[in-house]
Each structure stands twice: as structure tokens, then as C-alpha cells.
Amino acid sequence: MPTETVDTIIIGGGLSGIYAAYLLSQRNKSFVLLEARERMGGRILSREHHGLFCDLGPSWYWPEVNPKMAHLIQALGLKGYRQFEEGMGRYQIPDGAVHTVRGYPMQPSCWRFSGGMTALITKLCEHIPENATQFDQPPMYQHPLYHPPAGKTSIWDGTIHFAGTETADQHGGYLEGALTAAERAVMNH
Numbered sequence: 001m002p003t004e005t006v007d008t009i010i011i012g013g014g015l016s017g018i019y020a021a022y023l024l025s026q027r028n029k030s031f032v033l034l035e036a037r038e039r040m041g042g043r044i045l046s047r048e049h050h051g052l053f054c055d056l057g058p059s060w061y062w063p064e065v066n067p068k069m070a071h072l073i074q075a076l077g078l079k080g081y082r083q084f085e086e087g088m089g090r091y092q093i094p095d096g097a098v099h100t101v102r103g104y105p106m107q108p109s110c111w112r113f114s115g116g117m118t119a120l121i122t123k124l125c126e127h128i129p130e131n132a133t134q135f136d137q138p139p140m141y142q143h144p145l146y147h148p149p150a151g152k153t154s155i156w157d158g159t160i161h162f163a164g165t166e167t168a169d170q171h172g173g174y175l176e177g178a179l180t181a182a183e184r185a186v187m188n189h
Ligand SMILES: Cc1cc2nc3c(=O)[nH]c(=O)nc-3n(C[C@H](O)[C@H](O)[C@H](O)COP(=O)(O)OP(=O)(O)OC[C@H]3O[C@@H](n4cnc5c(N)ncnc54)[C@H](O)[C@@H]3O)c2cc1C
Pocket: 011, 012, 013, 014, 015, 016, 017, 034, 035, 036, 037, 040, 041, 042, 043, 044, 056, 057, 058, 059, 060, 061, 137, 138, 139, 140, 141, 163, 164, 165, 166, 167, 168, 169, 173, 174, 175, 176, 177, 178
């Protein structure tokens, strides 16, 4: 979808950008999502190993204190499971040494996704038109379409929304903050 013909440009395909795209799709609004990398998810990245998923970025959500996450998971029909608290855990530090620790109870309880946190990104992307996402985008200031008049960030009458952890952090941080940032941006649209 050419950027000249859309109402909104979303910069960044992390959770906040993808969730903004999901919300705009639900409202039948036109948008294009520009992502610098060759993949969606931003800080969310899960790797699969023999059927087990390992989260390299965010791993947990806390349903008791993350109402937006809890609601979205339910709306998308995703499955989570409570973080194991019993038994033993093992981690490796950068110098290679492996440590074993006893599990411990957490309050509020934290949960993980079956299929890794990437499952959330994959599911959200199913609701976004494929032609609305463009990968391998140059930094915005080098973008061929980015020629704002002096003192303005808009390149036309539409809206540019920058998505990113800084935005999420303005709304309490974490994945919940990314969802809040997207909701605010779309609400103000
Ligand atoms: C190691 C780690 C563990 C974490 N653990 C948890 C956890 O367990 N639970 C939790 O709730 N939170 C956790 N967090 C925080 C959570 O990951 C972030 O709050 C959330 O993912 C931020 O999402 P975002 O979309 O706002 O930003 P990002 O995920 O940073 O996405 C920004 C996207 O914008 C793209 N981009 C940037 N500039 C441009 C540009 N100029 N043009 C085009 N694209 C651009 C980037 O490539 C990226 O894809 C963790 C963070 C880290 C790093």
C-alpha cells in the first residue's frame, strides 16, 4: 500500500506498532506500518528448539496487573500457562558457567505463552493486511518520503506515530505499556 494514500503511518513493528495496526484494522482505517528490520516483533523474539520455545526478549505477563494484556490474550484466543515455581531452575551466565537455583513463588503470579511470546505477534499479524507492512525500512530521517516542512514532523495531512520502547515507557513500560501507547495513539487519531 503506498504511503501517500493512507491516513496513518506507523513507524516500528514492535508490540505497540503492531497493536496500533490491529486496532486501526478493526476500525477499517488505512495505514502502513514501516519496520526497520526484516521481521516483526521488535524486542519480542522467541526461538524454537525441538518443540520448546525460548524467549530471548520479554517472557512474562502478569494477568492480575496487566488488564490489557489479559483482555487481548482472551480476545485473540491465545493460551498462556503459569510460570513454573516448583522444582529447580537453571541459567547460564555470559562466561559460560551454569547455575542451578530452587524455584520460588512469585506474587503477583507471572504467566508465559504456549509457543513463546512470538505467538502474540504472529496472532496479531493475522489481523493486519499483508500489504500494509513494509520491512527493511531506512531510518526515518533517511526515508525517501520524509521531507517535512520546517518545524513539522508530518509529511502530509495524515499522522505519523512513532512506536518503540520509549513510547511504551511513557505508559508504565513493559508489554502493558506498549498496548497503552498504541491505544492512546489510535484514540487520538
Ligand atoms: C530482554 C528484555 C526482557 C523484557 N522482559 C519483559 C517481560 O518479561 N514482560 C514485559 O511486560 N516486558 C518486558 N520487557 C519490555 C518489553 O519488551 C517492551 O516494553 C516492549 O516489547 C516494547 O514494545 P515496543 O513496540 O514499544 O518497542 P520495540 O519492541 O522496541 O519495537 C520498536 C520497533 O521499531 C523499529 N524501529 C525503530 N526505529 C525505527 C525506524 N526509524 N523506522 C522503522 N522502524 C523502526 C524497531 O526495529 C522495532 O521493531 C523486556 C524487554 C527486554 C529488552
